[in-house]
Amino acid sequence: MNKKYMMIYRDVIGKIEKGEYEANTFLPSENELVLQYDTSRETVRKALNLLSQNGYIQKIRGKGSIVLEIKRFNFPISGLVSFKELSKQLGRSSKTVVEKLKIIKPDLFLATQLETDEEDEVWEVVRVRHIGDERIILDKDYFKKKCVPDLTIKICEESIYEYIEKTLCLEIGYAKKVISVQEATEEDKQYLDLHHYNMVVVVQNYVYLNDTTLFQYTESRHTPDKFKFVDFARRNY
Structure with a gap:
């Protein structure tokens, strides 16, 4: 042979x-x-x-x-980790650029994801995450304004979770996640360094406070060559 x-x-x-x-x-x-x-x-x-x-x-x-780039960052599936915390774990220089911060009325799709009414106000936050000199994550976050009444560019550049926990004194409890591979949109191509890829890895997050209030829906869109999505599981007997 x-x-x-x-x-x-x-x-x-x-x-x-x-x-x-x-x-x-x-x-x-x-x-x-x-x-x-x-x-x-x-x-x-x-x-x-x-x-x-x-x-x-x-x-x-x-x-x-x-x-292709073979050095990939571990992205924890089961944990609730902010980008600021993740970048510290990676030990790499990082930057967050806020592309959009505004209050909107959710359309039917978004209202459904957030389990809210179309008349309720929602924060829309679009951020591009840089590791080194590459744009590797496009985060599209939506927060119920009645849960998170105020946001600023500075808060969004630093850590929204840190602001929620330390300033608003709210306890973030848990999240449900859906991971899929999707064809890159024009928005992805605009904001991410996709090189020759035409697909992105999308992590949809539904994040709840400790009292089970759903307060955040996120689409986190990742370049496919930079991350390994890892988890730890134990068999129950």
């Missing part, structure tokens, strides 16, 4: 991990790899397919194979 494609696969992974092939750059062409490894085009293609399947490269028709 021809195992040379596995040798090529492991060799390319080694070069990616060492930085010889940097993220967001193209691998040598198929023809160049055929000559480099002294093998057939079929063998090279099997190696490239395996690299693609395991998330090391993205094959782009007519252009070649682009190297």
Whole structure:
């Protein structure tokens, strides 16, 4: 059995991990790899397919194979963690840019998500999260104004959860989360550094106070190459 494609696969992974092939750059062409490894085009293609399947490269028709970012941040699924807290855990420089802060009347969809009336006032907060020099999360938050009466740009740049807990003295209790992969919207393309991706990972959060009041609905839209969504589970007996 021809195992040379596995040798090529492991060799390319080694070069990616060492930085010889940097993220967001193209691998040598198929023809160049055929000559480099002294093998057939079929063998090279099997190696490239395996690299693609395991998330090391993205094959782009007519252009070649682009190297993907393999260093991903752990994003806790089960925890209720603010971006400020998450960035401290990551130990990376971060920044939040507030793109929108206003009071709105919710449409039917939003009123349904927040379990409120269309006449109730809701804070709409749109923020772009930066890690290093990349825009990696688009957060679209909606808060019931009767629960969170005042918000400012500064509060939204720092931590809304910190403001809710320390200034408003409210206890945030728990959240329900729905995770899906969706096609990137024009808004995603405007605010996120998607590179060659056309999909985003969307985490919908329904966040409740300790008294079971639903006060927040969020769509947190993530670039697909920067996060691993992790959880811890224990079997109950």
